[in-house]
Amino acid sequence: VVICWLMDGRNSEENANLIRPQKPINPLTASKSHKALHKELQMTHKRRVSREEKSELQRALEKRKWEQKRKASRDQEEAKNRSPLHQELLKRHQRLEELERDGGQQQEGPEFLRVKERLRRTAVVEFGGKV
Numbered sequence: 001v002v003i004c005w006l007m008d009g010r011n012s013e014e015n016a017n018l019i020r021p022q023k024p025i026n027p028l029t030a031s032k033s034h035k036a037l038h039k040e041l042q043m044t045h046k047r048r049v050s051r052e053e054k055s056e057l058q059r060a061l062e063k064r065k066w067e068q069k070r071k072a073s074r075d076q077e078e079a080k081n082r083s084p085l086h087q088e089l090l091k092r093h094q095r096l097e098e099l100e101r102d103g104g105q106q107q108e109g110p111e112f113l114r115v116k117e118r119l120r121r122t123a124v125v126e127f128g129g130k131v
Contacts, residue, residue, distance in 0.1 A: 028034055
């Protein structure tokens with residue numbers, strides 16, 4: 001690359017004889033196959049973007065619904081395949097959880113009265129009679 005400074009027009013004749021610098025050609029982008037591939041990628045991208053006009057929120061909600069349905073169907077299949085013993089254990093576990101929740105809400109009075117009452121019950125059971 002030759003750079004020439006113009007001064008007072010004297011070197012204009014010399015500049016006409018010089019080769020002007022040009023950007024080198026990239027062989028990869030100049031190939032026809034590369035151009036065709038790039039064009040095809042642009043077209044498919046445009047089609048896909050126009051097809052997917054749903055917002056990100058809508059896609060996330062659809063995915064969430066699909067996962068919930070899949071989980072529900074899986075739970076139903078597991079419920080069908082459970083043994084009767086397993087089903088009874090689950091029912092008992094659910095009842096105990098409900099009693100704990102209800103018992104936590106129905107606790108009235110100070111804690112020392114509840115502890116004293118429990119001690120009375122254990123004393124009755126241990127001695128087999130009334131205290």
